[in-house]
Amino acid sequence: MRFRDELWRAMDGIYRQILRHPFLEGLTDGSLPREAFRHYVMQEAHFLPDYARALAACAARAPHPQAVHRFAADSARTVEVEHSLVVELLAAFGLDEVEALKSPAAPTTVGYASYLVRTCSLGTFAEALGAIVPCYWIYARVGEKLLAESSPDPLYAWWIETYGGEDYQDTVAGVLDLLDDLSLSAEERERLLERAVTTARFEWMFWDAAWRQESWPCG
Ligand SMILES: Cc1ncc(CO)c(N)n1
Structure with a gap:
């Protein structure tokens, strides 16, 4: 079994919960409140x-250099493609980025983003992966799943096409090849799987x- 399959097995239950979440169901049937x-x-x-x-x-x-290149390129792509999409979606709501960033990051965003930066900076390379x-x-x-269903709402369809589209799918295929090519010890694999479950959550x-349109519960 390829390591990627073992990794997916650790996350599959959470992935299924994600697909059943009303946010995602609302994206495809168009019922998600704007x-x-x-x-x-x-x-x-x-x-x-x-x-x-x-x-x-x-x-x-x-x-190794190929891995340096991949992650550096994906870092740049995040800003060029995904961040640009966000700026355009904000514009569709009549917001500019500077204004949007004035409203605070929600607790979950702070938690998730901090977890990623900390683990990728301070963990082992396997934990970072x-x-x-x-x-x-x-x-x-x-x-990929949502692309098959698309959405009657053009804004939601646009989001779906970015992540279901070929460019994004190719990006992910590249990182999974890299993962399978690394020779990780049993202990490194175990640590990696544990971190992956946290990210999936x-x-x-x-x-x-x-x-829920989460906000801070105090102050
Ligand atoms: C929260 C979140 N996770 C993952 C991605 C994928 O890039 C994203 N854009 N946002």
């Missing part, structure tokens, strides 16, 4: 720079936070 999507997009504006930082930390620590790979992979699997929580 305010929930707006919350999601604003949180992405906060999250993506830290995601790009976490990828850059993986690049800095990668064991465990934290970062599910971010790509879950989005790619969700995008945060992925569910990120959508759930948007659905």
Whole structure:
């Protein structure tokens, strides 16, 4: 069995919970309240720079030049493609990025982004991979699944096409090849899987936070 299959097996139950979440069901049938999507997009504006930082930390620590290149390129792609999408989606809500960033990052966003930056900077390289790979992979699997259904709402369809589209799918295929080519010890694999489960949980929580339009409960 390839290591990627073992990794997916550790996350599959959470992935299924993600697909059943009303946020994602609402994306495809168009019933998702626009305010929930707006919350999601604003949180992405906060999250993506830290995601790009976490990828850059993986690049800095990668064991061979091809891996350095991959993570550095993916860090740049996050800003060029995903962050640009967020800026355009914000514009569709009549918001500019500077304004959007004035409203605070929600607790789940702070928790998830901090977890990624910390694990990718301070963990072992295997732990860093465990934290970062599910971010790509879950989005790619969700995008692929949702692409088959699309959405009657053009804004939601646009989001789905970005993550279900060929470019994003190719990006993820590349990182999974890299993962399978590394020779990790049994202990490293175990640590990686543990971090991956935490990331998968945060992925569910990120959508759930948007659905609830999460905010700080005090102050
Ligand atoms: C919360 C979150 N996780 C993963 C990705 C994939 O890049 C994203 N854009 N946002």
